[in-house]
Amino acid sequence: xxxxxxxxxxxxxxxxxxxxxxxxxxxxxxxxxxxxxxxxxxxxxxxxxxxxxxxxxxxxxxxxxxxxxxxxxxxxxxxxxxxxxxxxxxxxxxxxxxxxxxxxxxxxxxxxxxxxxxxxxxxxxxxxxxxxxxxxxxxxxxxxxxxxxxxxxxxxxxxxxxx
Amino acid sequence: xxxxxxxxxxxxxxxxxxxxxxxxxxxxxxxxxxxxxxxxxxxxxxxxxxxxxxxxxxxxxxxxxxxxxxxxxxxxxxxxxxxxxxxxxxxxxxxxxxxxxxxxxxxxxxxxxxxxxxxxxxxxxxxxxxxxxxxxxxxxxxxxxxxxxxxxxxxxxxxxxxxxxxxxxxxxxxxxxxxxxxxxxxxxxxxxxxxxxxxxxxxxxxxxxxxxxxxxxxxxxxxxxxxxxxxxxxxxxxxxxxxxxxxxxxxxxxxxxxxxxxxxxxxxxxxxxxxxxxxxxxxxxxxxxxxxxxxxxxxxxxxxxxxxxxxxxxxxxxxxxxxxxxxxxxxxxxxxxxxxxxxxxxxxxxxxxxxxxxxxxxxxxxxxxxxxxxxxxxxxxxxxxxxxxxxxxxxxxxxxxxxxxxxxxxxxxxxxxxxxxxxxxxxxxxxxxxxxxxxxxxxxxxxxxxxxxxxxxxxx
Numbered sequence: 001x002x003x004x005x006x007x008x009x010x011x012x013x014x015x016x017x018x019x020x021x022x023x024x025x026x027x028x029x030x031x032x033x034x035x036x037x038x039x040x041x042x043x044x045x046x047x048x049x050x051x052x053x054x055x056x057x058x059x060x061x062x063x064x065x066x067x068x069x070x071x072x073x074x075x076x077x078x079x080x081x082x083x084x085x086x087x088x089x090x091x092x093x094x095x096x097x098x099x100x101x102x103x104x105x106x107x108x109x110x111x112x113x114x115x116x117x118x119x120x121x122x123x124x125x126x127x128x129x130x131x132x133x134x135x136x137x138x139x140x141x142x143x144x145x146x147x148x149x150x151x152x153x154x155x156x157x158x159x160x161x162x163x
Numbered sequence: 164x165x166x167x168x169x170x171x172x173x174x175x176x177x178x179x180x181x182x183x184x185x186x187x188x189x190x191x192x193x194x195x196x197x198x199x200x201x202x203x204x205x206x207x208x209x210x211x212x213x214x215x216x217x218x219x220x221x222x223x224x225x226x227x228x229x230x231x232x233x234x235x236x237x238x239x240x241x242x243x244x245x246x247x248x249x250x251x252x253x254x255x256x257x258x259x260x261x262x263x264x265x266x267x268x269x270x271x272x273x274x275x276x277x278x279x280x281x282x283x284x285x286x287x288x289x290x291x292x293x294x295x296x297x298x299x300x301x302x303x304x305x306x307x308x309x310x311x312x313x314x315x316x317x318x319x320x321x322x323x324x325x326x327x328x329x330x331x332x333x334x335x336x337x338x339x340x341x342x343x344x345x346x347x348x349x350x351x352x353x354x355x356x357x358x359x360x361x362x363x364x365x366x367x368x369x370x371x372x373x374x375x376x377x378x379x380x381x382x383x384x385x386x387x388x389x390x391x392x393x394x395x396x397x398x399x400x401x402x403x404x405x406x407x408x409x410x411x412x413x414x415x416x417x418x419x420x421x422x423x424x425x426x427x428x429x430x431x432x433x434x435x436x437x438x439x440x441x442x443x444x445x446x447x448x449x450x451x452x453x454x455x456x457x458x459x460x461x462x463x464x465x466x467x468x469x470x471x472x473x474x475x476x477x478x479x480x481x482x483x484x485x486x487x488x489x490x491x492x493x494x495x496x497x498x499x500x501x502x503x504x505x506x507x508x509x510x511x512x513x514x515x516x517x518x519x520x521x522x523x524x525x526x527x528x529x530x531x532x533x534x535x536x537x538x539x540x541x542x543x544x545x546x547x548x549x550x551x552x553x554x555x556x557x558x559x560x561x562x563x564x565x566x567x568x569x570x571x572x573x574x575x576x577x578x579x580x581x582x583x584x585x586x587x588x589x590x591x592x593x594x595x596x597x598x599x600x601x602x603x604x605x606x607x608x609x610x611x612x613x614x615x616x617x618x619x620x621x622x623x
Contacts, residue, residue: 005314012331012405019409032422060281062219072418074491079569088353088420095351096285103495106572137201141213
């Protein structure tokens with residue numbers, strides 16, 4: 001094998017495929033992963049709705065860089081009182097997913113349940129005015145339309161009513 | 164511009180990667196300062212400019228710039244240098260190589276523009292829009308064809324272990340990149356997050372790590388003048404990485420919204436990664452036996468040994484924080500940011516520095532201009548990084564435990580505020596070190612003294 005580049009090549013692909021099958025393909029066959037919950041239905045926005053457009057504003061401005069949308073069943077998340085633990089099914093209609101990987105700012109999974117429309121609008125325009133010492137940038141450079149859509153999206157982030 | 168001169172591709176990749184190194188690191192500094200003062204680079208009334216320069220855009224330029232521009236291009240340069248050397252065969256086509264380099268630079272420049280305009284896919288580390296993703300795939304093909312043809316036409320039949328690592332990396336990169344960048348319209352939700360971290364982790368494990376190790380195994384015998392301690396050990400390392408690494412993605416979502424079996428499928432291989440990292444360390448220390456005194460004289464050896472140690476540390480810290488209990492404290496805090504810089508900067512950027520310092524005199528016929536500047540580069544990089552990383556690790560632990568006590572979020576920000584300032588100071592030192600590096604190389608190429616070749620000339 002030390003003289004055969006093709007053999008190395010094929011073995012490398014085969015080993016790669018094993019791991020890919022287990023960690024990427026198999027999850028697609030997991031019901032827990034793929035079955036939409038009521039929360040997922042509530043986040044299935046009509047493409048022309050303010051919420052859908054607001055989500056695009058959220059992505060274009062990279063809000064997910066500093067804010068997660070994940071509540072874990074761990075002491076930190078329970079103590080911070082940021083809402084119910086999120087499950088895989090809650091995200092089925094999230095395209096793209098907006099998990100985030102860093103809480104430079106608080107989690108936003110259920111932010112709509114603990115803030116108001118007016119608060120969010122004022123806060124986006126001038127975070128330091130509403131939360132002294134905040135390190136969030138100002139988003140007053142956005143158009144009123146973008147801001148209103150973004151607020152509509154944020155306010156939609158709340159647990160679906162129990163039927 | 165599309166020169167056919169021997170090794171012009173390697174040189175052009177390195178020279179342009181230095182530009183992106185400075186740009187990307189400065190972007191990192193801007194992000195660090197914005198975390199201290201959110202109004203930094205905010206211009207009242209300049210809406211379009213404020214949008215372009217918003218925190219997230221600069222951070223995306225920082226991460227993608229370091230990974231896809233500086234580090235990838237430096238590593239591609241290394242392969243365009245080392246593969247012809249190891250196979251005793253001229254590169255299949257320098258002209259194609261230089262064309263690849265040109266397109267690569269244009270693609271990165273285009274990426275900076277579209278990210279500033281807000282066209283992000285929204286998926287971390289895979290933010291580039293689909294058009295540019297396809298560009299990356301084309302680049303992978305152009306680069307691989309060139310290198311594989313060189314290997315196929317080789318004079319030296321024996322394939323040294325570095326080539327194993329390079330061949331593996333060249334085949335894994337396009338596969339990893341494809342999984343991570345499948346459009347969100349096709350998959351979404353938790354399954355996509357899982358694919359996101361498959362990419363985020365494996366681009367490190369099956370591209371930067373493996374090309375980096377290939378370089379270490381090339382450089383060690385050259386710098387020490389001794390043969391590699393154990394060829395067998397290096398092959399064990401190769402096959403364990405090939406088997407284990409690809410499984411690691413889900414450990415980024417530990418405790419998160421994915422099934423528990425998937426978390427475990429990610430955590431267990433993370434711990435097993437100690438095997439390949441151990442083989443590298445054993446080989447470095449084994450080869451170093453009897454020649455440790457060289458570390459005192461040779462800055463390249465300092466960089467290389469330090470890189471190996473940081474690689475080990477990154478691979479001990481990684482599995483540690485992949486544990487559910489540890490993850491529950493440090494995840495989402497500053498800790499992870501500190502960890503995320505260790506392998507790309509303190510391990511594999513250091514390896515690339517050595518490669519460039521080693522190769523440039525042999526390609527230009529000029530000695531490195533100043534050993535003192537090399538030392539400054541080393542100490543600023545190492546001390547700057549330690550300051551940067553330890554402040555983030557401390558801040559992360561403080562945050563993690565404060566969150567567990569239900570401390571109001573704003574209060575936790577205030578607690579770590581001074582640490583975040585020190586992080587920026589450490590980061591500034593890291594960047595200053597790179598200015599020494601670039602200046603030194605520039606002077607080398609312009610006015611370096613004549614370098615007496617120490618190796619047989621390669622058929623060109």
